[in-house]
Amino acid sequence: MKRYIKRKTYKKKIILILLLAILIGIAANNTIFNPDFSLPSFNGLTHHIASEANGWNLILVNRDNYIPDDYEVELTELSNGEKVDSRIYPELQKMFNAARASGLDLFVAAGYRTQEKQQQLLDEKVEAYVNEGNSKSEAKKLAAQWVAAPGTSEHQLGIAVDINARTTKSSSDKVYRWLAKNAHLYGFIKRYPSDKSDITGVVNEPWHYRYVGTEDATKIYAQGICLEEYMADDKFR
Template structure:
């Protein structure tokens, strides 16, 4: 009887340990899922961009995907392009200042949906395939020019591509004005030519991203990019 009781007690203890282990695994899985999810590519897991430093400082790039539940409230511009409503006042202020100084400029691209970003990628891949590239080569080349869907700042609504109205100003004049003045309105040149090794994106003198006036001034004065600035906050 004593031997039976000991055996029964051992089985109960073993069952308790097993149940406890299962509970730990479930809890760990929930924690992992909160920071890693798979909204874009099948079973591949991606790290989600964090809004811990504020909506204006969310860092989206090839390593940080836009969260699946990210929401944007949009304002439509006079030419039909759309931007996050929160950046509209500073964007308009910046354009008013540039135009008052005689510069002609307009928003060539604002907010894009996931579907629109995917369409751009598909078109770029197809263009390279038409040049004789293999599917894998075409995809690799396309990703040098078009952000992978889910990693484009245009999907956030807080980035704009600004072009020159060449009937009034040259491209260089507009790009130079933006580079020297955009930070005073809360915008940064997101992909400088000397930061390609960090951002992973070629020089884009037309692409400006809203980060807020305080962050923009710091980034401009220190000559750093957004990735480097975020590191100083952590």
């Protein structure tokens, strides 16, 4: 019996060593062909790091592409205390001025978020679904459709904003319709269209707008595509 146990343990060790060698080989291969690939972290997770090669305005952050650890942002505080990347502030202000000139009353409900704030929002969403009777695993799946995991939220970049209406003066529908039609003129795109959820992994969010710059926003708007599809174009490879 003792010999059998030793033999069995020895075989397990060999299998584990082989698996580890395979994983290292895969990681090395990805590193050679993809400079943005990151090796497994100490907690056992492997994250693909979003590339900044196409410019800060076109960095693609989503469930598969994490914000670089050394990503830095200079913030400008808005009148209501929310903050955004200083580089998008001029165009954001122009867009708001144009919307207000059209009789709409709107505001930035959410701008820049820290990693800690994003984690808090996710935890709260999971807890809410658990309280509705869902299992913890199911609650996490449901929450992920609405709240991005820390490190994968565009709000942590400072170039995405949630825009809502002051409903005492303007309806949400009117504000969302105006944004959908005009935001590209100021460099913003509706980041999560209802017909692109299978690609973005996020349900329809008519309030979430992401800055990419006027030229790219106009192309994305004209083609009726999402950022993932746009960045998959050969010109970005």
